[in-house]
Amino acid sequence: MTQLVWNGLFVGSFYALVALGYSMVYGIIKLLNFAHGDLYMLGAFTGFAILGAVGGVSPTMALPLLLAVLLATMAVTGLAGVALERIAYRPLRRAPRLSLLITAVGASFALEYGMRAVAGADPRVYPVRLGGSSLEVLGARLTPQQLVLVGVAVLLMAGLNLLVTRTREGRAMRAIALDPRTSALMGIDVDAVISRTFFIGSALAGAAGVMAGAYYGKIDFLMGFLIGLKAFTAAVIGGIGNIPGTMLGGLLLGLLESFGTFWLGGEWRDVFAFGVLILFLTVRPTGLLGERVTERV
Amino acid sequence: GQGLLGGGGESGREAGENEPIVLGMLIPQSGSEAAIGPYMSNAAQLAIDEINAKGGVLGRKLELKTADDACDAQAAAAAANKLVTEGVDISVGGYCSGATLPTLPIFGKADIPMIIPAANSQELVDQKLKHVFLINGTGSQQAAAAEKWIVKQAAKSVALMHDNTSYSKDIALRTRELLDAPGGAEAVITEAVTPKESDYSPNITNVLAKKPDFVYWTGYFQEGGLIARQLRQAGYKGAIMVGDGSVSPKLIEIAGAEAAEGVYATMTQTPETLEGAAGWIDAYRKKFGAEPGPYSNQAYDAVRLAAEAITKAGGTDGAKVIAALEAIDGFAMFSGPLKFTPEHTLANGGFQILVVKGDTFALQDSLR
Amino acid sequence: MNLLDVADLRLSFGGLVAIDGLSFSVGEAEIVSVIGPNGAGKTSAFNCVTGFYRPASGRITLRGTDLTGLRPSAVAALGVARTFQNLRLFGELSVLDNVRAGAHLWLRQSVLDALLHTPRYRRSERECTEQAHHWLDFVGLRGDRYGAARHLPYGEQRRTEIARALARRPDLLLLDEPAAGLNHGEKAEMLDLIRRIRELGVAIVLIEHDMGLVMEVSERVVVLNFGREIADGRPEDVRRDPAVIEAYLGSDDSA
Amino acid sequence: MTTTKVRRLGTDRPPSLASRLMGNRWAGLAGLLVALLAPFVDATPYALSVMTSAAIAVMLAAGLNIVVGYCGLLDLGYVAFFAVGAYTSGVLATRFEVPLLATVPAVIVVTVVAGVVIGAPTLRLRSDYLAIVTLGFGEIIRITANNLDVTGGPSGIYGIPHLVEHPAAFYYVTVAVVSLAVLGSARLGRSRLGRAWRFVREDEDAAEAMGVHTYRVKLAAYIAGAVWGGLAGVLFAAQLSAISPGSFTFLSSALVLMAVVLGGMGSVSGVVVGAVVISVLPEILRDLADHRFLLFGVLLIVVMLLRPQGLWPARSREVP
């Protein structure tokens, strides 16, 4: 039982990390950023390339080195996200909001098959692997590396939450989400705030990519697709645009998958997960922590 | 253009004497299975170059046309039609059963024989189509081999894991059926995983809860590598075996040498397990600067077999080629001497057991 | 029988009591104004009558039929139309289409008619368009009828919203601050419009902060404060009511 | 009274040539003519299969346009209905040997039921949440088809009889059906119900105030979309003669949605063009082999940057 919970939480924290960027971007410009999962993929490959360039690493140095790579990768994917917004999304800000969906899918294809052209279709395997001995905690088997990863994820998420709820930057983000024109009248540099939002969201995706690469080992050019889908699900479940909600959404999805597998078997897992989510949404139509929006008439 | 008013649907296949013979190959070049495409097309090209270097077939050169089926039914149908339109004489492709199924009537209608190198769902031959030949062992043959080895290993409780695709599920279910017969090992769980994920710990938790001493994974190497690794990480000490979709050096890389060591595989013969194949591997390496991957040897053999059949048939006429294929007996392939059963599958399934030793799959037991 | 009866209405949001035991009635073809300070609960009362808010208690009846708790479309089906304080036009749709929305309830046309383009379909569409033009003429819209409604200037949007409500051919029309944002000349036109609507036999409930208009046009004025009625009577009387002056008008009631 | 001049913006302006060309049925007839003549230019099996697939894509897009374009409901799992239609007809045709044509009434019934089952509990949700729910249902349908035995499990159903034998004939059948579907969706769009859909899309509260039962109207859009999708599924099953869960993934839903948006939401001519582009472009790019999806992606971005409202947007003004 504790094993199931731990499995769910561990996977869920990856979902949450990717979902956060999704949620932020969705929250601010209502864009279903299909390319978000591909930034995760880009992160994984960037980390791979940096590690490759660094050359052989002694296992003792693995963790600090990985942290350095993590930061470098976050910078790279963050900038990639900013560029993406600049090129493919900003010019369409006044177009119908679903128009962005097209460029987002286009960007997703371009990133995936661009990476394929660069790195090939074969999966790659990280030179540094976090794995090793596991320990028993409360009947669940886990590894110190898993704990470190979850710790890093939680730290990143907590920092982000503070940013969005406590700072003027966060307030500006929420204001832009509601009404960009009026936000500009408040003196908010809408373009800059959106760029920064993309930077943070994409950097988080990149971080998750490196962590996944280092932990699971295998990376490939389509690895972002499925997790992008799950991140979107998690983000919505949590209450779109709501940071703690998104975290909970990611964890919940992880847990649902874990327990769904246990109760119904792997083949019905997603039916279970989605079924529960749908039922949940019909009773609570604004997600876990989504704001109750009372539209006035 | 070939409009309705023009030449009609029949393409210009009335090949002249010196026209090349065109072999068509549907392979996944995009989508989830994109990694496989190049292995197969490279090996096919290698075979063609070798044959052409010796003067071709019936004095005509061979030519390869590949098309991307993306492992998707609709894309495959369009791609198959494209090959038909381009005047392909024989089809030597087909990796994903799901994508290959809808192409059967398309090639059939155009009177094009199909030698399917990799896709091996039983359903491909269930319709008893005259023009369809499988040169990969079928699911039932593989399952039989697996069961044989499991029994030989004196395993007691077996966990079957598949990825819920037709190929993989088929092998798992057939193996379970064989194990369900009284006596010997017992199948304690059949677990389906979702392909393309990274974390299979929930599935593994399920599997290990049943305390198996033998795990058989019937899907592909990408997940296979992760599953082997995660099984070991979770403390599983028993035997692991994988199906032919997982036989690739990549599996060892993904699992990591430690976790992969000693993993068994059910597989038709591969270059690595054949005495005489070292030269072939070298040739492949030299030409493409890469290791031959899964199903490269089957693709290579499909081309050679097509050439052989055309030679025997004295031309590319569909019916004659089919007759020639049915008549073949003892043609040497990686998987052993070839003969087709009445339902156009390998008479000799030729599955053997490999084992991971260091960074390759080595022959463990030929099950003869 | 009164056209509309509101009895002992109560509504609260969390701890905030927006309507606190409100009762009033409207007779056939009567013009009643509802006035009161900002946040007094006027719009909320409209929202209760039209089904957008579900009152905590109380009863709303239209010619004796209970409306309480019905969904807005059902209330509309019984003959009540309204406009909104913050304009709620279908912004991207043409002005004409906006007014056609009013025809939704009486237009007799089945899906099959539409698929087959039967004569009935053609007839009903023609009628629908004619009606839309008729009501736009009636409210005196000057702007482009074929372009998107959101391109109209504010005042024209107001008229469009009223035309849309009239196209419903209601028995009772609720207008929420129709003269807001209009200048003096335009208010005069609005006054005229409201009178002409009443001449059609439609009863009107009017929320309005412009006292000139209210005093001019109303037969009766209901005054709210803190969700309660503090006065109800003829305009002349209400305007002299000290409670109303104190809560709402101020001593200088020019505005 | 004021002295300002009364401005009659464009009321008396004649409709522009462009709007006359785009607006009325000439565009539709021209499109149909192109579809009918295309096989006379190129009738190779390949061209026919691409064109047939494009026609089916058009039908899907026309159906989804009702849901997304007219009614503004974001549906990310539209292929669920496509799958339901294809499987219903495939199962009946292969397991019970019902002639394919005779499965159509059953398909309609089943898709209507599916539309109600999926729509009824969820249409009260706001758009983003609806998107997830539809995505979830799409996945549930696909996985269920993958896991059940009647549906043939992961390998699906094969040996579905053709509707008509010759590919060119089948293409014409498809074009005929699809044209009717497109015409039907256009006519629905111009009806009382169609207007109600747009009212709901623009402002649900205002629509309610005008007597539109928004919930029922949304459900109607959903059901119409479901029927269109289901019937497209029948054509799909007949075209390929084999269907499997792999054809009904989320990506397919996304592609149909892209066809709608790329063409111009709510514009029937637009979504027809969008669907043709989305289904034919990858084929045109086929010869680029490895780079085709890279280019496809880049082209999508470029096209959208050049035409943010879609290739052929819905008219923003009515023709007087």
Place this chain on the structure above:
Amino acid sequence: MLEIDGLDVHYGGVHALRGLSLTVAEGEIVALLGNNGAGKTTTLAAVSGLVRPSGGRVVFDGREVTREKPHRITARGLVHVPEGRRIFSTLTVHENLQLGGYLLRDRAETRGRIDRVYELLPRLAERRAQQGGTLSGGEQQMLAIGRALVTGPRLLLLDEPSMGLAPLVVASIMELIAGINAEGTSVLLVEQNATAALKIAHRGYVIENGACVLDGPAAELRQDARVVEAYLGGV
């Protein structure tokens, strides 16, 4: 302080402003009158950068700001309270006010100004934790004005501030405007309630069809026959 010179604005085919010119001097309240559709809102939007003029110049404080981005113009101290209130609907009243102080780096100063707004508009203080979108129409209008005051503008553009306000409140809002003007803020005031506007304004303009047709000191305009007939109502 503000100079608008020959401003042209097109919306697609609609020529909304046709060479409009006007000025606001330091310390002035200038009223802008006109019928619906005359171009008042467009004028303000063009000044604050929300719409892009196709011709003409806007000079603020001696610097041309014609094509500058809205947030930069705001940063210069030119603050626009747009038509239709434009409250951030799911943010609370307090957060809306905080956004008014977005450009202030100093937290204490922001807090001070917000408290001042609460004093001036006590209804907002009562509702500080309520979602902006659920306020009554008049309360939203107060919030919109309050939010602009927190910004600490040097020139305030107000688009119909009295719309939807109860008579008592109209009077106090007008007092408020006169008050902040007295403290040094210049105001360009678009108002349909011309009586109230001309009472506090120093000067006024009347625009028709996107161009000024009349201007002068407020006192004179109040007497002008055309203005009286169209905007003030027969005396």
